[in-house]
Amino acid sequence: MKPLVFFCMFFSVILLVSCTGKRSRVDGEANIDLADIRERGELIVLTANSSTSYFNYRGEPMGFQYELAQQFVQSLGLKMKLKVVNNTAEMVRCLLKGEGDLIAYNLDITPAWKDSLIYCGEENITHQVIVQRRSRDELKDVTQLIGKDVYVSPGKYYDRLVHLDEELGGGIQIHEVEADSVSAEDLITWVSEGKIDYTVATDEVAKINRTYYPNLNINLVISFDQRASWAVRKTSPLLAEAADKWHKENINSPEFKASARRYFELNKQPGHGSILSVEDGKISHFDDLFRKYAKEIGWDWRLLASLAYTESNFNPNVVSWAGAKGLMQLMPATAHAMGIPKGKEQDPEESIKGGVKYIAQLQNLFRKVSDKEEQVKFVLAAYNAGAGHITDAMALAEKYGRNPYLWEHHVDHYVLLKSNEEYYQDPVCKNGYFRGTETYNFVRDVIDRSEMYKKKIKK
Numbered sequence: 001m002k003p004l005v006f007f008c009m010f011f012s013v014i015l016l017v018s019c020t021g022k023r024s025r026v027d028g029e030a031n032i033d034l035a036d037i038r039e040r041g042e043l044i045v046l047t048a049n050s051s052t053s054y055f056n057y058r059g060e061p062m063g064f065q066y067e068l069a070q071q072f073v074q075s076l077g078l079k080m081k082l083k084v085v086n087n088t089a090e091m092v093r094c095l096l097k098g099e100g101d102l103i104a105y106n107l108d109i110t111p112a113w114k115d116s117l118i119y120c121g122e123e124n125i126t127h128q129v130i131v132q133r134r135s136r137d138e139l140k141d142v143t144q145l146i147g148k149d150v151y152v153s154p155g156k157y158y159d160r161l162v163h164l165d166e167e168l169g170g171g172i173q174i175h176e177v178e179a180d181s182v183s184a185e186d187l188i189t190w191v192s193e194g195k196i197d198y199t200v201a202t203d204e205v206a207k208i209n210r211t212y213y214p215n216l217n218i219n220l221v222i223s224f225d226q227r228a229s230w231a232v233r234k235t236s237p238l239l240a241e242a243a244d245k246w247h248k249e250n251i252n253s254p255e256f257k258a259s260a261r262r263y264f265e266l267n268k269q270p271g272h273g274s275i276l277s278v279e280d281g282k283i284s285h286f287d288d289l290f291r292k293y294a295k296e297i298g299w300d301w302r303l304l305a306s307l308a309y310t311e312s313n314f315n316p317n318v319v320s321w322a323g324a325k326g327l328m329q330l331m332p333a334t335a336h337a338m339g340i341p342k343g344k345e346q347d348p349e350e351s352i353k354g355g356v357k358y359i360a361q362l363q364n365l366f367r368k369v370s371d372k373e374e375q376v377k378f379v380l381a382a383y384n385a386g387a388g389h390i391t392d393a394m395a396l397a398e399k400y401g402r403n404p405y406l407w408e409h410h411v412d413h414y415v416l417l418k419s420n421e422e423y424y425q426d427p428v429c430k431n432g433y434f435r436g437t438e439t440y441n442f443v444r445d446v447i448d449r450s451e452m453y454k455k456k457i458k459k
Contacts, residue, residue, distance in 0.1 A: 030098025049433035069104035146171035328355030388431035
C-alpha cells in the first residue's frame with residue numbers, strides 16, 4: 001500500500017504544479033498567458049519611476065504609462081497590481097520569472113531581447129534633442145553646435161554628444177556634469193533659467209519639461225530614431241494580442257488623448273495675475289475666511305492667504321493639470337479625506353476648511369520639527385509635494401550627515417536631488433522619483449509673499 005500511496009501523492013503534486021500558471025515554465029520562463037491572468041483576476045504591471053512613466057504626486061499615483069496601463073487593464077475587466085522596479089534589466093528579469101505580466105514602459109526594441117519578449121502596444125519613436133531657449137539665435141542645424149558649450153549627464157547623452165562631435169570633426173565644448181548632484185532635468189531647468197545655453201534629453205523628457213518651461217526649444221534632433229514599446233513574455237501571445245488591439249482601438253479615444261495632453265501639453269505653471277490692492281489692506285475676496293480658519297492651526301492668516309495665492313491665484317474654479325481643485329488645490333482623494341463633500345471641492349469655504357484640516361495633519365506628522373518656523377517650511381513642502389517625498393528627503397539628509405529637522409541647505413537639498421536615480425533609488429527612499437524644483441521654489445515663494453503681506457497689511 002505504501003508505494004501506491006506515495007505514487008498517488010507524487011502524481012498529485014506534479015499535476016498541481018503543471019496546472020498552476022505561475023509555477024509552470026517553458027524553457028525556464030514563466031508560462032502565463034491571458035487565460036491564467038483572467039483566472040487570477042489581476043494583471044501585474046511592471047514599470048519604473050520617471051517623469052514619463054510613473055511617480056507619486058501629492059500622495060496619488062500618476063504618470064503617462066501608468067495611466068495607459070490602468071486603462072488597458074480596466075478594458076480587460078481586471079484589477080491592476082503595480083510593481084515598480086529600478087531599471088529595464090530588472091523589468092525584463094521580473095517579467096521572465098513570472099513576477100510580472102506586462103512591462104508598461106517605453107522599453108527599447110533591441111535584438112538582445114527579441115528572443116524572449118513580444119513587443120506590443122503602440123510603437124513609440126524616440127530620439128535625443130538639443131534643449132535650448134527660444135530666441136532669434138537658436139540652433140537649427142547640428143553643425144552650429146561647433147564652438148558651443150553643451151552640458152550633459154553621464155551615460156547615453158554624453159556618449160551621443162561625443163560621437164556627434166567626432167562626426168563633425170570636433171569643436172563641441174562638452175561638459176559632463178556629476179550625475180550624483182545634477183540630473184538631466186536639472187540641466188533643462190538651468191537652460192530655461194539662462195544658467196546654461198544647451199543640454200541634451202530624449203524628446204519625451206524634453207516635451208514634459210517644456211510644459212513647465214514654455215521658453216524652451218526642443219526641435220533640433222541629434223540622434224537616430226530609437227523604437228520602443230510595451231512588452232510581454234514570448235509565452236503570453238494572447239496578452240500581447242490584447243494590448244495591440246487595445247492600443248489600435250483606443251489611441252484616439254478621449255481617455256487616451258486626455259492622458260497625453262495632461263503630461264505633454266498642459267502648462268504645469270499657469271501664470272499668476274495681480275492681487276487686490278494690498279495698500280488698501282485687502283489681499284483677496286476671501287480674507288475673512290483666511291482669518292477665521294488660520295486660527296485653527298496657529299498660523300498667521302497672511303501666511304495661509306499666501307499659500308492659497310501660490311496654489312490657485314485665488315481662483316476657486318481652477319483645476320490643475322493633475323486634477324487638484326479649488327482655492328487650496330487639494331487632490332480629489334485628499335479633499336474627500338478632509339471631509340469636503342463631492343461636488344463641493346471648488347466651494348471657497350469648503351476648500352479653505354479642508355486645506356486647514358490637511359495642514360493640521362501635516363503639523364502632527366512633522367511634530368518632531370520643534371522650531372515652529374522650520375515646521376512651517378516642512379508643512380508647506382509636504383502640502384505641495386505629498387508628505388512621502390519630504391520624509392524621504394529627511395531620511396536622505398540623516399543618512400548623508402545633514403540635519404533632518406532643518407529645511408534650508410539640509411532637507412531642501414535632498415528634495416532637489418530626488419529626481420536623480422542615485423537618490424530616489426536609495427533604500428531609505430520609499431516614494432521613488434520626484435521633481436523637487438517646484439517644491440523647493442514653492443516653499444520660498446509662499447514664505448516670501450507672506451512676509452510682503454505682513455509688511456503691507458498690519459495684523
